[in-house]
Amino acid sequence: MPPPTTLVVDNGSYTIKAGFGSSSPSYDDVYLIPNCIARTRDRRSLVGTQLETARDFGGMAFRRPVEKGYLVNWEAEKEIWDRAFLETDSPVHADPHETRFVLTEAPNAPLSLQNNCDQMVFEEYEFAEYYRCVAPSVIPWAPTLFPPAPHPAEAALVVDTGFSHTHIYPTLFGQPWNLGVRRIDIGGKFLTNYLKELVSMRTWNMMEEPYLISQVKEAVCFVSTDFSADLEKCKRLRTVDNPLVRDYVLPDYNTYKAGFVRPHGKRGDDEQVMVLANERFTVPELLFNPADVGVKQAGVAECVIQSLEMVPERYRPLLLANIVLTGGNAAIPGFQERFEKELRPMAPVEATVRAMVPEDPVKYTWLGAAHMANDESFIKKRTVTRKEYMEHGLVWAQKTMAGEDVRGGGETIKESSLEKERRENRSHKKRRVGE
Amino acid sequence: MPPTVEVLPKSTTISGANWTYTTLPPAHAVSGGLPASTGGRGARNRHSNFENTAARQRQINSRISDLEKDNYRETHIPLPKKENNRGRISRYEILSSTLYRALNVRRILLSQKTFVNHLADEEALHPTAVRARRSSSAEPGAEGDMEFEKAEINECAIDDEESSGPPLGYARAVSRPSRRPSRTFCEICGYWGNYRCGKCGARYCGLECSGVHQETRCQRMYG
Numbered sequence: 001m002p003p004p005t006t007l008v009v010d011n012g013s014y015t016i017k018a019g020f021g022s023s024s025p026s027y028d029d030v031y032l033i034p035n036c037i038a039r040t041r042d043r044r045s046l047v048g049t050q051l052e053t054a055r056d057f058g059g060m061a062f063r064r065p066v067e068k069g070y071l072v073n074w075e076a077e078k079e080i081w082d083r084a085f086l087e088t089d090s091p092v093h094a095d096p097h098e099t100r101f102v103l104t105e106a107p108n109a110p111l112s113l114q115n116n117c118d119q120m121v122f123e124e125y126e127f128a129e130y131y132r133c134v135a136p137s138v139i140p141w142a143p144t145l146f147p148p149a150p151h152p153a154e155a156a157l158v159v160d161t162g163f164s165h166t167h168i169y170p171t172l173f174g175q176p177w178n179l180g181v182r183r184i185d186i187g188g189k190f191l192t193n194y195l196k197e198l199v200s201m202r203t204w205n206m207m208e209e210p211y212l213i214s215q216v217k218e219a220v221c222f223v224s225t226d227f228s229a230d231l232e233k234c235k236r237l238r239t240v241d242n243p244l245v246r247d248y249v250l251p252d253y254n255t256y257k258a259g260f261v262r263p264h265g266k267r268g269d270d271e272q273v274m275v276l277a278n279e280r281f282t283v284p285e286l287l288f289n290p291a292d293v294g295v296k297q298a299g300v301a302e303c304v305i306q307s308l309e310m311v312p313e314r315y316r317p318l319l320l321a322n323i324v325l326t327g328g329n330a331a332i333p334g335f336q337e338r339f340e341k342e343l344r345p346m347a348p349v350e351a352t353v354r355a356m357v358p359e360d361p362v363k364y365t366w367l368g369a370a371h372m373a374n375d376e377s378f379i380k381k382r383t384v385t386r387k388e389y390m391e392h393g394l395v396w397a398q399k400t401m402a403g404e405d406v407r408g409g410g411e412t413i414k415e416s417s418l419e420k421e422r423r424e425n426r427s428h429k430k431r432r433v434g435e
Numbered sequence: 436m437p438p439t440v441e442v443l444p445k446s447t448t449i450s451g452a453n454w455t456y457t458t459l460p461p462a463h464a465v466s467g468g469l470p471a472s473t474g475g476r477g478a479r480n481r482h483s484n485f486e487n488t489a490a491r492q493r494q495i496n497s498r499i500s501d502l503e504k505d506n507y508r509e510t511h512i513p514l515p516k517k518e519n520n521r522g523r524i525s526r527y528e529i530l531s532s533t534l535y536r537a538l539n540v541r542r543i544l545l546s547q548k549t550f551v552n553h554l555a556d557e558e559a560l561h562p563t564a565v566r567a568r569r570s571s572s573a574e575p576g577a578e579g580d581m582e583f584e585k586a587e588i589n590e591c592a593i594d595d596e597e598s599s600g601p602p603l604g605y606a607r608a609v610s611r612p613s614r615r616p617s618r619t620f621c622e623i624c625g626y627w628g629n630y631r632c633g634k635c636g637a638r639y640c641g642l643e644c645s646g647v648h649q650e651t652r653c654q655r656m657y658g
Contacts, residue, residue, distance in 0.1 A: 037512055045515040062505050063512040067550040074543045079514050108608045110557040116543045124540045134602075168610075178600055183608045185503075193502040198625065207507045235626045235640075278625040291617045293502065294495035297610040306611055 003128045006100045006373050007085070007092065010135060010366040011035065013066035014163035014188065014328065016048075017366040018084060018092045021102070025370035030363045031091050033084050037063045037076055048080040049090075056253045057211040069106040069164035069187070070113050074120055085125070100383060101127040102373050104135040104365060107167050107181050118397060122389045131383040132401050133372070135365050136160045136169035137176045139324055141375060142358070142368030152375070157307075157319040159300060159339075159355075160365070161287065161329040163188040166300060168307040170319050174378075180310040184297050186290050188328050192217050194293065195283045203274050204250070212251070212259065216274065217283065219261040220246050223334035224281035225341055234278040239264060244281075248274040284332050288342060301342035320347050323355040330361040381405075485636050486617075494636075554605060561604060623647050 006021035012035060019029040038046045041059040054060070065077035084090050101121060105114070114132070121130050139160075140152035152174025160167045166184040170177040196213045200206050206213050224230045230244060239245050242264070250272040251259040267273045286292055288299035298306060304323070308316050320343075325336060336357045347353050358364040373379055384397040392406075399406045485491055602608075619628040621640035628638025630645065635654050639645050 037514065039510070039512045045512060047515060061508075061510045061512060064505055068503075070550055070553075072548070072550050072553065074546070075514065078544060108602050108605045110553045110605060111560070112553050112556050116546075119539045120543060123537045176602075178602045181603060181608050182610050183605075184610045189505070190502050193504065197502070201622070202624075210506065231626060235624070282620070282625055289613070289615070289618065291613050291615070292620065293498065295499060296612040298613040302613055302615075303610045 003098050003100050005094060005098060006102060006370075007094050007127075008102045008366060008370045008373055010104045010369060011066065011071060012162060013064060013069050015362070016080070016084065017363055019366065019370070020092070020094075021100075021370045021373045023374065025367055025374075027360050027363050027367065029370070030366050032362075033080070033092075035064060035066055035077075035080060037079065039063070048083050050083075057209075057251075058253050059208050060211050062210065066164070068185075069162065070109050071105065071117055072113065074116060078120070078124070081125070096125045096127045099127055100129040100373070101125075101131070102369055102379075103130070103132050104138065104369060105132055106165070107134050107136065107169060107176075108183070114398065115394060118389075118394060122386055122397075126386060129383045129385050130389075130397075130401075131373075131379065133369065133382070134169075134176065135369075136167055136326070137171060138365060138368035138372045139169075139326065140171050140174045140368070141372040142324075142364060143371065152372075152378075153322065155315065155318040155322050157304065157323045159304065159323060159325045159330070160327045161187065161300065161325070162327040166287065166303075166327070166329070168300075168303050170307060170311055172311075172315055172319075177311055177315075180307040182303050182307045184287075184290060184300065184303055185295060186286050186297070188214075188217075191221070191283050191286060191329070194286060195221070195279060198279050198283070199274065199276075202279075204272075215259060216248050216261075216276070219259075220248060220276050220280050221284050221332055222281055223284045223287070223332050223338045225334055225337050227281065227285060230281055231278055239275065239277065242277065245275060245277045246280065248276060250274055284329070284335070287329060287335075288338060299342070301339055301346065304343060305346045317348070317351040321352040321354045323353075324364075325355055325357045326361045326364045328362050330357050485631065491636060557605065622652070 008019060008021050008025075010017040014035060016033040016035045017030050018033060019025070019031055022029065033048045034051045035048070036051070037048075038051050038054070039061045040046065040054060041056060046054055063073075063076055065071060065073040065075075065080065067073065071077060084092055085094055085096070087093060103117070103121070105117065117132060118130070121127055121132075136158035139158045140156045152171075154173060156171050158167070158169040158171065160169060164187045166186055168180070168182040168184075170180040192210060192214045195217050196206050196210065199213065199216075234242060234244060245264040246261050247264050247267065248261050249259055249267075251257055252270075252272075264275065282292075286295075288301060290297045290299060297303070308319060311319060323339075323343075325339065329335065336355050340353055340355050343355070344353050358367075382401055382403060384400050388400075389397045396406055619638045620626070621628040621644050622637050623639055623644035626640040626644075628640055630639055630641070631637070632639065632645075632648060632653060637648060637652065639648050
């Protein structure tokens with residue numbers, strides 16, 4: 001019998017997206033918990049949601065348990081999880097013994113980290129059931145792609161661009177196409193740091209203000225659809241005539257006023273203003289041209305093509321027409337337009353290129369995972385109960401979660417109609433090859 | 436097509452048949468721009484080919500590692516002290532009592548390993564492409580090199596039962612370098628950087644920014 005509650009956690013490197021599963025999950029069920037321990041100027045440590053109580057973000061330093069997208073430091077993560085999942089006043093508080101725990105991780109995680117994670121979940125937290133899945137692999141279950149929710153979408157090419165890195169993740173029939181998974185080491189953190197560097201060199205010294213700069217980034221940055229024209233504009237036009245220039249009024253932590261953005265113009269008497277021009281679009285430009293700072297990798301659109309080279313040719317048009325852009329960077333204005341504009345000339349002429357940005361790209365993976373948790377036939381095969389873990393051990397549990405049939409033929413689970421269809425498709429193809 | 440293997444002259448890189456010591460930032464050390472061997476060719480062309488020198492590469496690499504940092508300075512942030520919670524009795528305290536804690540859990544919690552350490556472990560256990568090819572025990576489509584895979588892809592879907600094999604692993608999943616020509620930007624104003632400082636190699640866009648650079652930013656007194 002499955003446990004009564006399902007706790008779905010998308011453990012991102014910037015925020016944890018956590019919420020309980022239900023028969024019809026929605027964005028409102030998700031709680032965002034900053035996945036960090038912050039230290040303020042006066043040397044207080046703030047864990048997870050406590051960060052929201054801070055009023056002075058000046059000179060704040062961060063310790064993040066998730067390093068380069070992978071959960072590394074359990075000492076810090078335990079502190080954050082304890083407060084989020086075990087404290088009774090938390091909105092996602094759960095009794096682990098009666099909870100099914102669905103957790104996401106980044107693709108291609110080192111085995112030693114997966115071992116650590118599984119051991120912590122079963123031995124320290126003692127969740128009753130557990131499924132660790134790769135974050136973009138749950139996207140096929142997310143709504144709006146294909147309306148019938150319990151079945152995974154036939155094809156989806158997920159571009160997951162998060163805080164630490166960007167992944168291109170093709171999925172076919174709900175299964176990841178592992179040969180085509182590609183990573184670009186550019187993420188939100190990289191962009192923030194780049195903006196910090198540019199701003200510090202040109203206007204105010206912001207090297208110690210990562211929090212403020214990430215706010216500035218979210219407020220002013222956009223992806224340019226015509227990069228060289230915009231750059232030209234910023235050079236040729238005077239600042240006052242340039243429609244691209246924005247003023248960011250810096251927060252004054254004495255009166256607790258938050259910073260905000262406004263068009264360039266006259267400034268008030270006691271305001272400190274940061275003027276931003278080409279920084280607004282040269283920063284997100286790194287996602288499309290990592291080589292601009294010397295990172296020897298391809299941009300997002302080009303990387304999609306690299307990924308598709310590893311996918312059988314007949315599936316390529318299908319994937320190109322079903323691209324999903326998720327993760328925090330997908331919310332940058334203009335990202336989708338630029339992405340389609342760059343991808344179009346590289347894709348085959350006859351193929352449709354269609355990219356979708358969900359309503360809330362940050363919470364979308366969570367939504368996918370919550371819908372996947374409702375797909376009983378699938379989740380039953382993959383989850384491991386605590387009892388099974390104690391009986392069969394770590395390796396067995398990991399094989400089950402990876403989708404290998406180690407439970408033996410004893411309990412054959414009825415294959416879903418989609419899988420059946422897929423098998424028929426395949427035999428059909430075999431026949432055709434035979435001819 | 437740009438070269439995927441770069442020959443760096445006189446870098447601090449020492450390499451053998453299939454191992455390398457490198458000063459690259461961790462994310463790139465296992466993959467990316469891994470210098471294959473050292474050679475004297477570039478050293479002769481240093482002045483004409485500044486972008487490819489080891490010195491320039493070091494500059495770029497240190498900048499990339501700066502951009503990947505969480506905090507500007509190295510700081511250790513301790514966990515908040517437990518005294519704050521003493522008033523409350525929660526499951527959290529029961530669970531965190533030492534009695535309850537298994538040996539594995541304690542080991543994981545006390546581990547000071549960073550991601551780079553874990554990656555090195557992974558590399559030792561499952562060597563990636565370059566070495567897998569040599570050991571010749573490569574499984575088709577899973578351990579072989581890229582060209583080999585390409586031929587396999589189309590058959591993969593027909594014969595294979597489940598999917599396209601196990602995950603590639605961190606090092607092999609990295610994107611290949613871009614095919615586009617590289618662009619340079621003025622370090623002062625962000626416009627195209629068509630000119631280069633003769634002393635330090637910094638880029639600038641014109642006379643005005645050159646002046647600013649010479650006065651305030653140029654790090655080298657003698658070129």
